Amino acid sequence: MNSPLQWLVILVIVLIFFGAKRLPEIGQAMGKSIKEFKDEVAPEKTPGDKAKEVEARVIDNEKKE
Template identity: 45%
Template sequence: MFGPIGSTELIIILGIALFIFGAKKLPEIGKGLGKSIREFKSSISGENENEEQAKLKENSKDTKDKPS
């Protein structure tokens, strides 16, 4: 029913966005959207790194507590 967006649909969407927001505002919106996406990706990868670091610390504590 709804497939991936083709080039014709993309041009129509960009034309409507240009008409609504204007030529001066569109680059600012794109810049803000790109910044938001980068921050979101870095926060997700940061959470994964924090979880991995916590596991490593936990494992190192376990090995230090056990006598050899």
């Protein structure tokens, strides 16, 4: 049902419709939307969980610099 030919046809149609320059923007927007949806569906987090997330982000930012 999902043969490579079908995916190729879909890709060509998307490229024609949106253009190659817009595809990364569309991908980023879809990724953010999915992440936000998962965050909203996830069970409530405790204040301790939120503090751990912030700490992990700070550490990641320090590693990047």
